[in-house]
Amino acid sequence: MGQNASQSDYQHSWKSREMLIAVFAVGMISLHLYLRFGAAVSAQWQNVPLLAVLLFGGVPLTWELLRRLFHREFGSDLLAGISIVVSVLLGEYLAGALVVLMLSGGEALENFAVSSASSVLHALSQRMPSVAHRKTGASIDDVALEEIAIGDQVVVYPHEACPVDGTVTEGHGVMDESYLTGEPYMMSKTPGAAVLSGAVNGQSALVIRADKLAIDSRFSKIMEVMERSEEQKPRMRRLADQLGAWYTPLAILIGVGAWAASGDPVRFLAVMVVATPCPLLIAIPVAIIGSISLAARRAIIVRDPAALETAETCRTIIFDKTGTLTYGEPRLVGEFVRDESQRLQILAYASSLEKYSKHPLADAVVRYAADARVHQYDVVEVDERPGHGLTGMIDGHKVELTSRKRMQANNAESLEHLPPQASGLECVVLLDNQYAATYQFRDTPRADGASFVRHLEPRHQIKRTMLVSGDRESESRYLADQVGIHNVYASQTPEQKLEIVREETQTANTIFVGDGINDAPALMAATVGVAFGQHSDVTTEAADVVVLDSSLQKIDEFLHISRRMRSIALQSALGGMALSVVGMAIASAGYLPPVAGAVCQEVIDVIAVLNAMRVAIPPKSLIDFDPHSTASGVG
Incomplete structure (x- = not known):
């Protein structure tokens, strides 16, 4: 990781320069x-400022280009480097200075648009406490996390992250x-319950x-996976580099041909100056900046x-x-009562009783009752x-909310009235020690989930949709089954999620959508990682795109912004390059000197x-599916 950190520091320093x-x-x-x-x-003094630009600007830029070539990073900006060198050799200082401005300005423009606040691993390490509260007898001492040994008693105060597995x-x-786990609920913790490092404690x-030792905890293992994921994430070829792969050789060929035909090296410089790929170096960053601005106004942080350049090319989406x-x-989704007339x-x-509980399911019962507008009693x-479980006296009756297991142990005569065990969570209601009802709970699908998934293939050419969950x-x-996804991987650890995403990305470009720390490695490994919501600073640091509103419509908007950005960027780049080719032809014939070529x-x-710049103008709509539709197809 030291090498990666050094590389990151170098890149940040270079962007500032x-x-x-x-x-x-x-x-x-x-x-x-x-x-x-x-x-x-x-004239001698007139050229001093230009020489300063070429010395203090051109030399570092050219050196950076040489460094990239040494690392086999062949980009469209190679033409700019050639132009700078040739302009100095031929004494065309103004043309060289203009190329320095175009090259540095285009790069600086994009760097200004998007800056990384902090690294993923820094955010991950910041989440964990550096000290633990070790309890010895009646005393509690703060000690370094590394000093906690297996068997030590550790106090976890309200709202703190648990420091170790225990x-x-x-x-x-x-x-x-x-x-951490993918389980969507606040989990009850009583003596004997297992806890995971990184889990956030409630109010008690x-x-x-x-x-386990801190170094062997679940959170540390996720951090190790993050490190490996960061090291192995493949570098995507940017749009400008893809276009420059054929444009650069073409420009050099025209320039060399003009020099050979005329015997005048100035014509080579003129062609190189006109060929400087500013539609790639400036127009594409402008389109990206406009799209980033448009996305930000719609609560989507790029x-x-x-990610904007490649999202349109993704053919697999993993949720x-x-x-x-x-x-x-x-949410309470199943209600079974022994006597239907007593349901309400x-x-x-x-x-009424659940209002006094801190149990994870209590709020779901209270919300369901509020929707049913039932009367509330004093308890x-x-x-x-x-x-x-939870017990209380209401209107002269003993009411108890407990589990199926405990009810079976104490009320054997009521077993015949219990509904079959279902997936999800449940609680049992006893009235005066007799079975009265069973409530079943699930983390329910989003209302627009099915219509969103259905529209991905016809509208966005997504050929494969997957669900990869720790649940x-x-x-x-x-x-x-509810949303129409057939490729399902359940009970997956962060390591397993990472491996699945890597395998899929080798076949086709992928989008991964997640919202937990256990998703962070997969977010980094995918072609485009989308963090859903603001539940974790680690997740948002790992993602390429952060959707601030928990809405599938925002993901659709991002996909459309990406498609629109790519289309307009290609129009600008290809149109500008076509005009440049015309200019190169004129320069090769000797009708366009270097300075005039730079102006051209x-x-x-x-x-x-x-x-x-048109990309920043919002269209009438950025979604093309009906979030309220229950029929097949899209709106």
Whole structure:
């Protein structure tokens, strides 16, 4: 990782220098023009600002191009480097300075549009505490995380991240493990329950026994996978490089041919100056910046501009389950009562009691009752002992909410009334120690999930749709059936998710959509990683695109912004290059000297850039599916 960090620091430093070079070039060229046309000074002094640009700007830029060539990074900006060198050799300093400005300005423009706040691994490490609260007897001491040994008692205060994998020994409460395991619920924690490092504690302090060293914890393993994923992520060829792969040899061929035919090296320089691929170096970044701005106004943050260029080429989309195709919270979906005439009465009792509970399912019962507009009762003698469920006295009746397992142990005579065990979660309601009802819960699919999935192939040429989840097989299959996905991988660890994404990406460009820390390695390995929501700073750092609103419509909008950006960028680039080829033909015939060629290229740039700027104008609509549709097809 030291090498990667060094490379990242170098790239950040180089981006800063490009901006300084661009600003310096503007100032020096302006000074040259003043000395040439506004002050009576000799030609020797007029060229001093231009020589400064070529020395302090051209040399670093040319050296950077040579470094890229050494690493076999052959790009469209090679023509600019050739132009700078030849302009110096032939004494055409103004032409060379203009090329320096065009090259540094185009790069700086894109770098200004998107800057990375911090690395993924930094965000990951920042999430974990650096100290743990070790309990010895009656005393609690803060010690370095590395000092925690297996068997130590560790206190996890409310809202803290659990520092190590372990088992609860004291206290009861809930923990949020959704971004680690894929399970969409706050999980109850009582003595004997396992806890994972990185899980966020609820409102009650817990004491846990460390079962693993910090270095062997689940969170550390995810971090290791992240490191490997970052190292092995393939570099995508940018759009400008793809176009430059044929444009650069063509320009060099025309320039060499003009030199050979005329015997005049200035014609070679003139062709190179006109050929400087500014429609690639400037128009494409302008289209990217406009698209990034348009996306940001629609609550879509594009962190890597390459995502805009490549999303349109993706033919496989891979979804995590929790919080992406589902709402990420339990909802009451099944209601079975022993006496149907008492359904609303039982619901009223249960919801009145659940208001006093911290159980993960309590809110779901309360919300369901609120929608049913049932009467709420006063509750007395509320008791919620760990592992025993919730009890209270309501209107003279004893009401108890418990589990199927505990009810079976204490109320054998009521077993015949229980509905069959279903996937998902459930709770049992007892009224005066007799079975009254069973409530079943699921993390329900988004209302627009099925119509969104259906429209991906006809509208976006997505040939393969997959669900890869850390959740259980039954829950994953249930969701997949609801939204129409046939390729399902359930109970997947972050390592397994990463491997699946890598295999799919080798076959076709992929989009991965996820929202938890367990998705971060897969987000980095995919061609385009889309973080859904703002649940984790680690996830958003790992992703190329962050959708701030939890809405599938935003993903559709991003896909359309990508398609529109690519289309307009290609129009600008190919149109500008076609005009440049015409200019090269004129320059090769000797009718366009280097400085005039640079001015001609600037005119071409303006045309290409004006066309590229259209991308920031929002169209009437950026979605093409009906989120309310339940029929096949798209709206």
